[in-house]
Amino acid sequence: METLKVALLGAGNVGAQVARILLEDADALAGRVGARLALTGIAVRDVDAPRAVDLPRELLSTDAEAVMAGADLVVELMGGIEPARTLILAALASGATVVTGNKALLAEHGPELYAAAEDAGVQLAYEAAVAGAIPIIRPVRDNLAGDNITKVLGIVNGTTNYILDAMDATGASFADALADAQRLGYAEADPTADVEGLDAAAKATILASLAFHTSFDRAHVWCEGITAITAEDVAAARDAGYVIKLLAICETVPANPADQGASDGDRGVAVRVHPTLLPREHALASVRGAYNAVYIEAEYAGSLMFYGAGAGGVPTASAVLGDIVSSARRRVLGGPGVTESVGAHVTPVGLEAVVTSYAIGLRVADASGVLAAIAAVFADHGVSIETMRQSTHTDGAGDETAGAQSEGDGERAGGDAELRIVTHRALDTALRRTVEAVGQLDVVHEVTSILRVEGA
Numbered sequence: 001m002e003t004l005k006v007a008l009l010g011a012g013n014v015g016a017q018v019a020r021i022l023l024e025d026a027d028a029l030a031g032r033v034g035a036r037l038a039l040t041g042i043a044v045r046d047v048d049a050p051r052a053v054d055l056p057r058e059l060l061s062t063d064a065e066a067v068m069a070g071a072d073l074v075v076e077l078m079g080g081i082e083p084a085r086t087l088i089l090a091a092l093a094s095g096a097t098v099v100t101g102n103k104a105l106l107a108e109h110g111p112e113l114y115a116a117a118e119d120a121g122v123q124l125a126y127e128a129a130v131a132g133a134i135p136i137i138r139p140v141r142d143n144l145a146g147d148n149i150t151k152v153l154g155i156v157n158g159t160t161n162y163i164l165d166a167m168d169a170t171g172a173s174f175a176d177a178l179a180d181a182q183r184l185g186y187a188e189a190d191p192t193a194d195v196e197g198l199d200a201a202a203k204a205t206i207l208a209s210l211a212f213h214t215s216f217d218r219a220h221v222w223c224e225g226i227t228a229i230t231a232e233d234v235a236a237a238r239d240a241g242y243v244i245k246l247l248a249i250c251e252t253v254p255a256n257p258a259d260q261g262a263s264d265g266d267r268g269v270a271v272r273v274h275p276t277l278l279p280r281e282h283a284l285a286s287v288r289g290a291y292n293a294v295y296i297e298a299e300y301a302g303s304l305m306f307y308g309a310g311a312g313g314v315p316t317a318s319a320v321l322g323d324i325v326s327s328a329r330r331r332v333l334g335g336p337g338v339t340e341s342v343g344a345h346v347t348p349v350g351l352e353a354v355v356t357s358y359a360i361g362l363r364v365a366d367a368s369g370v371l372a373a374i375a376a377v378f379a380d381h382g383v384s385i386e387t388m389r390q391s392t393h394t395d396g397a398g399d400e401t402a403g404a405q406s407e408g409d410g411e412r413a414g415g416d417a418e419l420r421i422v423t424h425r426a427l428d429t430a431l432r433r434t435v436e437a438v439g440q441l442d443v444v445h446e447v448t449s450i451l452r453v454e455g456a
């Protein structure tokens with residue numbers, strides 16, 4: 001039986017597990033590939049660093065280029081842009097197949113790397129880059145290649161889902177929940193990428209590019225993270241029947257915002273990542289812990305849902321191993337692999353064409369006429385209110401008022417009241433202007449939170 005040499009770059013949370021499984025399951029994997037997979041070297045920063053898995057010391061080296069020399073497959077699990085980019089380009093140029101889980105790199109330099117793979121006639125596989133263990137890259141790129149995807153809605157970051165879920169379920173603080181996510185191996189080396197939404201935005205860039213057959217750039221993606229979400233936001237969402245999730249949303253929208261409501265006209269695609277209120281009965285609302293889920297709407301397939309472990313060393317290693325086996329098998333059998341299709345050239349559109357609704361938290365003067373003044377600003381901007389809940393700071397009691405009505409105004413003079421408003425759907429720009437105008441009213445002391453609502 002032929003032997004294929006596998007070089008591994010990085011032995012952290014994911015890389016160490018990939019190495020372990022390559023060694024432990026060598027016979028089973030050989031049967032699936034039709035060749036033995038020989039792990040010939042592992043590039044690490046420090047050969048003496050403690051690791052979750054004991055790896056043969058003779059395989060470890062701090063010289064990544066030497067580790068890659070002569071490899072048939074290079075598996076990059078170092079993360080970061082450099083030296084990962086340079087090493088992958090060198091591996092592809094040498095004719096090696098490359099498997100990576102590096103979404104940050106693909107979101108920034110994907111087109112360059114895909115072209116290098118195509119030029120070299122080798123595969124670049126990256127199933128682990130989006131939603132960890134969940135098969136999503138190949139389903140979107142290959143299985144749905146004959147359909148027309150119209151919407152992708154995903155919980156694609158395990159760390160933030162873990163944090164938001166813990167805040168919702170146990171009242172945990174943001175900091176404690178983040179520390180747990182780091183300990184469990186879900187968070188990136190620098191968790192800023194997770195909590196600021198950058199990791200999800202990178203994944204959204206990759207998904208949008210595949211789903212809409214167009215090369216999207218990270219700069220096309222609107223991105224807001226979860227660092228401003230407070231325990232009060234989570235509690236208010238819960239009281240109103242919602243849960244807060246960080247969603248990546250890619251959807252077709254009119255290319256020209258003025259065409260809202262028209263059934264014809266050019267379509268573009270808007271890609272955004274932000275914390276979102278979801279009704280608790282929504283399918284994505286029940287995605288707990290570090291689990292991920294991606295919901296897809298396609299013209300012919302209808303609605304599809306992909307669910308599973310979106311992060312963690314062992315589950316993510318599953319996606320990496322899948323890519324290793326399938327691309328190694330292709331090396332054994334010969335022939336070019338499937339490549340990205342980017343010929344559709346749809347127009348990337350910003351948030352200005354997106355129709356959504358807002359959940360707004362306001363701290364207002366608890367006085368007569370305040371609700372009427374706020375409702376008037378909404379009416380002036382053509383934005384209608386679905387629900388308005390009021391509670392005072394002193395007793396936190398809820399008082400629901402449906403619609404933009406002013407009854408219930410100002411029973412309690414003096415002090416502040418907390419208002420939670422959910423709007424009907426409107427253009428994001430109109431909603432933003434409305435909030436700005438409301439924030440300028442004297443009776444509005446603070447805009448405490450602005451969150452978008454989906455699926456209501």
Ligand SMILES: NC(=O)c1ccc[n+]([C@@H]2O[C@H](COP(=O)([O-])OP(=O)(O)OC[C@H]3O[C@@H](n4cnc5c(N)ncnc54)[C@H](O)[C@@H]3O)[C@@H](O)[C@H]2O)c1
Pocket residue numbers: 009010011012013014015043044045046062064076077078079080083101102103104128129132185186187188189310311312313316
């Ligand atoms: N952890 C997850 O759940 C998960 C899931 C999907 C994808 N990923 C991606 O997989 C990759 C690896 O993630 P991880 O969680 O294992 O990260 P990690 O930080 O645990 O591991 C990366 C390892 O690479 C090593 N490394 C970095 N630069 C190096 C260099 N120049 N030379 C040699 N070694 C170097 C580091 O020392 C570290 O041990 C990243 O791209 C990440 O985004 C991670």
Ligand SMILES: N[C@@H](CCO)C(=O)O
Pocket residue numbers: 129131132156157158159160186187188194199310311312
């Ligand atoms: N840090 C990422 C790892 C998986 O890509 C997450 O939390 O989802």
Ligand code: NA
Pocket residue numbers: 127128129130131132133134135136137319
């Ligand atoms: Na995946």
